[in-house]
Amino acid sequence: MxxxxxxxxxxxxxxxxxxxxxxxxxxxxxxxxxxxxxxxxxxxxxxxxxxxxxxxxxxxxxxxxxxxxxxxxxxxxxxxxxxxxxxxxxxxxxxxxxxxxxxxxxxxxxxxxxxxxxxxxxxxxxxxxxxxxxxxxxxxxxxxxxxxxxxxxxxxxxxxxxxxxxxxxxxxxxxxxxxxxxxxxxxxxxxxxxxxxxxxxxxxxxxxxxxxxxxxxxxxxxxxxxxxxxxxxxxxxxxxxxxxxxxxxxxxxxxxxxxxxxxxxxxxxxxxxxxxxxxxxxxxxxxxxxxxxxxxxxxxxxxxxxxxxxxxxxxxRVASPGRLEIVRRSPTVLVDSAHNPAGARSLAAALRDSFTFGRIVGVLACMTDKDVDGILEELEPVFDEVVVTRNTSPRCMPAPRLGELATEVFGEDRVHVVPNLPDALDVAGGLADSGESGGVIGGVVATGSVITAGEVRMLLGVTDV
Structure with a gap:
């Protein structure tokens, strides 16, 4: 040798x-x-x-x-x-x-x-x-x-x-x-x-x-x-x-x-x-x-x-990974670490202010100990549909329960319950794409916790910080 x-x-x-x-x-x-x-x-x-x-x-x-x-x-x-x-x-x-x-x-x-x-x-x-x-x-x-x-x-x-x-x-x-x-x-x-x-x-x-x-x-x-x-x-x-x-x-x-x-x-x-x-x-x-x-x-x-x-x-040169960050194009996927109503309010304002999506599909996974109702109420006006799911944290709210809460805010027709995050992203991408056939630009926004933002980044191959 x-x-x-x-x-x-x-x-x-x-x-x-x-x-x-x-x-x-x-x-x-x-x-x-x-x-x-x-x-x-x-x-x-x-x-x-x-x-x-x-x-x-x-x-x-x-x-x-x-x-x-x-x-x-x-x-x-x-x-x-x-x-x-x-x-x-x-x-x-x-x-x-x-x-x-x-x-x-x-x-x-x-x-x-x-x-x-x-x-x-x-x-x-x-x-x-x-x-x-x-x-x-x-x-x-x-x-x-x-x-x-x-x-x-x-x-x-x-x-x-x-x-x-x-x-x-x-x-x-x-x-x-x-x-x-x-x-x-x-x-x-x-x-x-x-x-x-x-x-x-x-x-x-x-x-x-x-x-x-x-x-x-x-x-x-x-x-x-x-x-x-x-x-x-x-x-x-x-x-x-x-x-x-x-x-x-x-x-x-x-x-x-x-x-x-x-x-x-x-x-x-x-x-x-x-x-x-x-x-x-x-x-x-x-x-x-x-x-x-x-x-x-x-x-x-x-x-x-x-x-x-x-x-x-x-x-x-400043960056803030996981904070209203674009992690994929076509369809555009953004991640945001909003995990309380105030953060969700800032996210909603930024989506109105800084983006021109004609259709936004949310992917949402939240911790059980958070004000989930407050988060949903802030996001309802800007999400056309929402895919509720869970991340890998043991503190994460089960998707069926999050789906129940989301239905009370969004209505049954706008809520999709998908038990795991990778599949939820796929479903959301399909929903966002479905609107583009009519000339509407669709986007996906994954949010609800820092863990959700991090796991979506990783699933899409973005790991730099």
């Missing part, structure tokens, strides 16, 4: 071992309490981070909370920071395809080797805190808590110049709140996760405003009055500076453009005209505004503007 062959054989064996170890690590993390199982304390995460030498303090943090738009805003902040020459660490959730997508180093998901190494580095400290917690009758660190610890450890090890951290659920008791944000962004707040956060906007806003820290700068999206009042009270209580959409920052103009939209943004310090955002939907213009204001606050405390050409260059 030649030296080349032996080297190739060793490399193949090493890659096989890495894949096996990656599966073991992911299984071990998934074996913990799921990320929607919230225990209202930061004690365990803080204890592990202290044992690790406080990696969350090695770079300033842009911390992002809210109901919808967090991931897109985080990606836009990342794009601006990288265009400014900064190395970045981005933590977002949930993932579309692979758990490594949650920890991103300068625009690239952490590779499997580094992911495994980070897990192995933090595991002894996680197990120490697990043992202490269980001895006192408490739980082990959850799935999400372990990933937060890993993210901060990976960012410190890289190292990065800025950490861009998306809250998982809520704010006050979210594991990411074990770190202090230099800039704290609050995207629009709506009803979601009521079992954990409260049944009204004021309660939810109070929890999400828990990320605001003494000495931080707040960037706040336009909010409903009840949520706005709570956030303003928290800002005033802390005595921190804040930039509010509609008062200090604003989307001055917006028009449709090929592949996206052209906007003019009024940031904290200056105006940014003629910025092309290659994403669909008015909500993405507002996410871009928050990102620009956050970077103005981060780079110069809000006193100095960014270079407008830097903003244009950064946003020209």
């Amino acid at each position: 030649s030296t080349h062959d032996r080297d190739a054989q060793r490399e193949a064996a090493a890659n096989l071992d890495l894949r096996r170890r990656m599966r073991e690590v992911e299984a071990a993390i998934l074996d913990r309490a799921p990320e929607n199982d919230i225990d209202p304390t930061l004690e365990r995460v803080r204890e592990v981070l202290d044992l690790l030498g406080s990696p969350q303090t090695t770079a300033p943090i842009v911390h992002i909370a809210g109901t919808n738009g967090k991931t897109s805003t985080a990606r836009m902040v990342e794009a601006l920071a990288m265009e400014a020459g900064l190395s970045t660490g981005r933590f977002t959730s949930p993932h579309l395809h692979d758990i490594t997508e949650r920890i991103v180093l300068s625009g690239r998901p952490i590779d499997a080797r580094r992911f495994v190494a980070t897990y192995d580095d933090v595991l002894p400290y996680v197990e120490m805190v697990d043992a202490r917690s269980q001895a006192e009758g408490g739980p082990r660190l959850s799935f999400f808590e372990v990933l937060v610890v890993m993210a901060f450890a990976a960012f410190a090890d890289a190292p990065v110049d800025v950490m861009i951290v998306e809250v998982g659920l809520g704010g006050t008791w979210d594991a990411t709140n074990a770190a202090d944000g230099t800039v704290c962004v609050i995207t629009p707040i709506a009803l979601d996760h009521q079992a954990y956060l409260g049944n009204d906007l004021a309660s939810i806003a109070e929890n999400k405003a828990g990320i605001l820290e003494p000495g931080s700068i707040a960037v706040v999206a336009g909010q409903e009055p009840d949520a706005a009042e709570v956030i303003t009270e928290r800002v005033d209580e802390l005595g921190i500076r804040a930039a509010y959409e509609g008062r200090d920052i604003e989307v001055l103009s917006r028009e449709l453009a090929i592949g996206g939209q052209l906007v003019t943004l009024q940031g904290i310090a200056r105006e940014y005209p003629d910025v092309l955002i290659p994403l669909h939907g008015e909500h993405q213009a507002h996410n871009a505004l928050l990102a620009v204001a956050a970077m103005e606050a981060f780079m110069g405390g809000g006193a100095e503007g960014l270079d407008p050409d830097l903003v244009r260059e950064a946003f020209a």
